[in-house]
Amino acid sequence: MIDYVGLMADNLLYLLLIVVGGLLVAIGVHFVPVGGAPAAMGQATGVGTGTVQLAAGAGLTGLVTAAAVMRVADDMLLVIASGMVGAMIMIGSTMLVGNFMYIYGVGVTPASGKVKYDPITKDRQDLYLSQGTEGHGVPTSCYISGIIGGGLGGLGGAMVYFALLSVTNATTALNVIGLASILAVAIFFINAVIASYNIGGTTEGFIDPKFKRVPKAIVASIVVTFLSAIMSIIIIGGI
Amino acid sequence: MDPLIGMGVLALMGAAAVIAGISEDSESNVGSQSNPNSQVQLAPQMMYPHRIFNKAISGEPPSNALMCAIGGTTAAILMDALGMSALFSITIGAFVAALAHGSYSTMSFFGRPTSQSRFKQPVYMDILRGHISPIMAYAFVTTFSIVIISYIMISVLNHPFPLALLAFIWGTAVGAIGSSTGDVHYGAERQYQNTEYGSGVNAAQSGNIVRNGEAGLRNGIDNSWFCIKFGGPATGLAFGMTVFLSGWITMVFDPSISQMIAWASVIAGLLIVLVLIIFNRMIEVSSRKSYGPYKADNDEVTA
Amino acid sequence: MAAGGEPKKVKSAIPPKTMIAFGLIGGLIGVYAGHFLSDMFGPVLSFFGALGAICAIVWGADTVRRVCSYGIGTGVPSIGMLAIGIGIVAALFGLAVGGIAGPIIAVIVATILGLIIGLLGNRLMKMGVPIMETATAEIAAAGTITIIGISTAMAGTFEITGIIDNVIANGFIAVVFIVGAIAILHPFNANLGPDEKQDRTLSVAFIDGSIAMILAGIVVAGVSLASAVPAILIGLAIWLFAFAKYLGYVKRDAYKVVGTGLLPTEEELS
Numbered sequence: 001m002i003d004y005v006g007l008m009a010d011n012l013l014y015l016l017l018i019v020v021g022g023l024l025v026a027i028g029v030h031f032v033p034v035g036g037a038p039a040a041m042g043q044a045t046g047v048g049t050g051t052v053q054l055a056a057g058a059g060l061t062g063l064v065t066a067a068a069v070m071r072v073a074d075d076m077l078l079v080i081a082s083g084m085v086g087a088m089i090m091i092g093s094t095m096l097v098g099n100f101m102y103i104y105g106v107g108v109t110p111a112s113g114k115v116k117y118d119p120i121t122k123d124r125q126d127l128y129l130s131q132g133t134e135g136h137g138v139p140t141s142c143y144i145s146g147i148i149g150g151g152l153g154g155l156g157g158a159m160v161y162f163a164l165l166s167v168t169n170a171t172t173a174l175n176v177i178g179l180a181s182i183l184a185v186a187i188f189f190i191n192a193v194i195a196s197y198n199i200g201g202t203t204e205g206f207i208d209p210k211f212k213r214v215p216k217a218i219v220a221s222i223v224v225t226f227l228s229a230i231m232s233i234i235i236i237g238g239i
Numbered sequence: 240m241d242p243l244i245g246m247g248v249l250a251l252m253g254a255a256a257v258i259a260g261i262s263e264d265s266e267s268n269v270g271s272q273s274n275p276n277s278q279v280q281l282a283p284q285m286m287y288p289h290r291i292f293n294k295a296i297s298g299e300p301p302s303n304a305l306m307c308a309i310g311g312t313t314a315a316i317l318m319d320a321l322g323m324s325a326l327f328s329i330t331i332g333a334f335v336a337a338l339a340h341g342s343y344s345t346m347s348f349f350g351r352p353t354s355q356s357r358f359k360q361p362v363y364m365d366i367l368r369g370h371i372s373p374i375m376a377y378a379f380v381t382t383f384s385i386v387i388i389s390y391i392m393i394s395v396l397n398h399p400f401p402l403a404l405l406a407f408i409w410g411t412a413v414g415a416i417g418s419s420t421g422d423v424h425y426g427a428e429r430q431y432q433n434t435e436y437g438s439g440v441n442a443a444q445s446g447n448i449v450r451n452g453e454a455g456l457r458n459g460i461d462n463s464w465f466c467i468k469f470g471g472p473a474t475g476l477a478f479g480m481t482v483f484l485s486g487w488i489t490m491v492f493d494p495s496i497s498q499m500i501a502w503a504s505v506i507a508g509l510l511i512v513l514v515l516i517i518f519n520r521m522i523e524v525s526s527r528k529s530y531g532p533y534k535a536d537n538d539e540v541t542a
Numbered sequence: 543m544a545a546g547g548e549p550k551k552v553k554s555a556i557p558p559k560t561m562i563a564f565g566l567i568g569g570l571i572g573v574y575a576g577h578f579l580s581d582m583f584g585p586v587l588s589f590f591g592a593l594g595a596i597c598a599i600v601w602g603a604d605t606v607r608r609v610c611s612y613g614i615g616t617g618v619p620s621i622g623m624l625a626i627g628i629g630i631v632a633a634l635f636g637l638a639v640g641g642i643a644g645p646i647i648a649v650i651v652a653t654i655l656g657l658i659i660g661l662l663g664n665r666l667m668k669m670g671v672p673i674m675e676t677a678t679a680e681i682a683a684a685g686t687i688t689i690i691g692i693s694t695a696m697a698g699t700f701e702i703t704g705i706i707d708n709v710i711a712n713g714f715i716a717v718v719f720i721v722g723a724i725a726i727l728h729p730f731n732a733n734l735g736p737d738e739k740q741d742r743t744l745s746v747a748f749i750d751g752s753i754a755m756i757l758a759g760i761v762v763a764g765v766s767l768a769s770a771v772p773a774i775l776i777g778l779a780i781w782l783f784a785f786a787k788y789l790g791y792v793k794r795d796a797y798k799v800v801g802t803g804l805l806p807t808e809e810e811l812s
Binding site for chain 1: 273274275277278298299300301392396397398399400401404405408409411412414415416418419420421422423424426427428430431436437438439440441442443444445469470473474476477480481484485488489494495498501502504505508509511512515516518519520522523526527530532533534535
């Protein structure tokens with residue numbers, strides 16, 4: 001029989017890290033400017049895809065970078081910073097090329113329909129909306145919001161992975177890497193979907209009024225990630 | 240590893256990533272997948288029946304993750320259990336993935352139009368026959384390239400993740416990038432060539448997609464012909480950048496040498512992100528200058 | 543992608559209770575049969591696990607069609623990913639602590655987690671989907687059985703050490719993850735539309751399940767080569783049978799199935 005209390009006491013720090021990591025993923029999704037199907041038609045501001053999917057693409061790219069660094073270094077800050085940078089590069093390249101599409105392929109200027117002035121560049125937005133649309137492309141504020149969101153996602157994913165990999169266990173490194181990576185992916189998806197439910201699938205990032213709903217996602221994410229974290233630690237610590 | 244050899248490996252991965260991005264986008268355009276497909280779905284409801292393949296498997300990230308994971312798994316089994324060479328294993332793996340992808344695509348092709356029978360959207364069998372082979376061929380190329388990238392990362396760069404998982408992750412990433420970049424060219428431009436160039440699609444136009452081709456009625460192959468000119472290569476560029484740049488920072492500043500160099504790799508990554516932000520701002524400003532606003536500024540007149 | 547017409551309660555020829563019983567009982571029987579028969583006669587009989595997974599996939603797909611017809615705002619795929627995300631955590635937890643009762647514990651844990659997420663979604667985040675709580679619980683449970691079933695078929699056992707050695711350490715859990723998720727979300731997504739019918743959607747669930755079974759067959763070749771044969775052959779047989787059924791339903795339900803032709807004329811459309 002596994003000594004559950006002892007296991008939890010030994011890994012209290014990692015439990016905390018997993019919850020924080022999951023929480024960062026959920027918050028990060030709120031930053032990623034995603035317009036869903038309308039954005040793909042140039043009808044709404046943001047990247048023309050789904051929230052969960054873009055966050056997952058960025059966060060998992062970060063996880064790959066973090067895992068590569070963690071193979072040779074065991075400094076937590078370094079690992080999660082690498083995860084963050086990997087995710088930022090992915091989402092940055094994606095949004096940049098996405099803007100290529102809007103500007104050179106569709107012939108529109110990036111503009112937001114939710115604010116009159118871009119809060120960072122102070123550029124006028126409403127005059128640049130083409131008729132019958134709510135915005136198109138990724139203006140600078142949304143771009144920076146997306147970088148933050150992708151970075152938080154990568155940070156969170158890497159933190160969960162690092163914590164799971166560090167749980168005290170009695171098995172081979174190969175087994176733990178397999179378990180930690182897939183559990184990190186699972187916890188990532190759970191949090192990304194919860195956050196996506198919270199914003200109803202589309203957002204423009206921190207300039208969007210929906211951003212005020214973040215506290216609700218925080219509560220939901222903490223509850224669910226906490227339960228998942230306890231189970232994950234028992235899985236890895238128990239074998 | 241010798242840094243020059245490392246650069247060569249990275250260049251190979253980057254090249255494979257560009258190919259994967261191009262074929263991913265073409266695959267989603269031939270079959271019409273992900274967000275632009277909502278218009279293909281909507282058209283019959285708005286009295287615009289069409290002859291375009293309706294490939295609603297799921298969003299592109301899960302469906303690409305699926306085929307890459309299948310390819311990676313099959314290749315890993317062939318290598319480990321049967322001792323086959325990597326190249327053969329990956330080829331066969333990609334073939335199995337293409338077959339599975341063909342099955343998912345076929346079900347979606349039949350399913351969506353059939354569920355719209357009240358809008359009188361017929362199911363054209365020749366569209367299935369003509370489109371399923373390019374779809375599977377592009378799926379093969381995507382899977383092959385992604386599994387190659389994953390295999391190189393593991394065998395040469397000693398990445399700790401197993402092949403199937405790495406293929407799954409890169410599949411998710413290429414799908415996310417394809418649906419964020421190349422699909423815009425298909426959704427906002429190709430589907431709506433009947434509207435004026437230089438504006439987003441007016442919401443009132445939704446569903447009024449172009450249904451006539453250069454010759455005859457337009458189908459998905461016509462769409463991929465158009466999108467391969469810009470949407471496809473751009474998707475390849477975005478995915479190539481992701482794979483290359485995220486690998487480059489740890490290749491040049493190898494974290495295994497010292498803690499200092501490891502942090503240098505993080506700083507290099509942040510600098511790259513900064514360059515991306517500046518670049519994005521530059522094209523935003525240039526587009527604002529060259530295109531100008533759509534409406535006159537009424538505020539200043541009234542004020 | 544809310545292109546499925548107005549939200550409404552879907553018509554189901556087979557009531558949800560029957561589907562739950564089919565998925566839960568069929569799935570667990572399959573998982574246990576796969577485990578014990580492999581124990582006695584070798585991994586050649588592990589394909590029963592995949593049969594159990596197919597039962598769970600059909601149940602999950604039916605639940606997806608019930609909840610997604612309300613329009614959940616984020617598209618059909620996200621709920622499938624959620625199901626499998628919970629499924630991975632719950633399945634591994636159940637198998638790690640439960641021993642022989644593992645699958646049952648996993649299903650209970652998944653149901654509780656699903657209920658909590660459904661409650662949070664509806665009460666806290668005000669999604670306003672009437673059956674969100676029970677549906678998320680059902681989907682999570684179905685996802686869990688799917689994962690355990692496919693993994694059992696791949697490893698020939700559901701003991702956690704066997705699963706870790708044969709499915710997780712070599713990364714095949716990734717394919718279990720995504721093939722399970724797609725099998726649960728794809729049937730409804732592929733048949734989305736106002737004239738969607740339950741029997742047609744569920745026949746696609748069988749097809750997707752058979753692909754999962756074939757994959758399990760490919761992976762079990764790593765345990766023993768001969769045991770791949772029955773899983774792949776039975777999987778192909780299920781695929782062919784279900785596809786024939788599906789094609790029949792398509793011909794029954796479609797406006798018309800034509801070899802080729804022009805678009806319907808104005809008179810036809812009006």
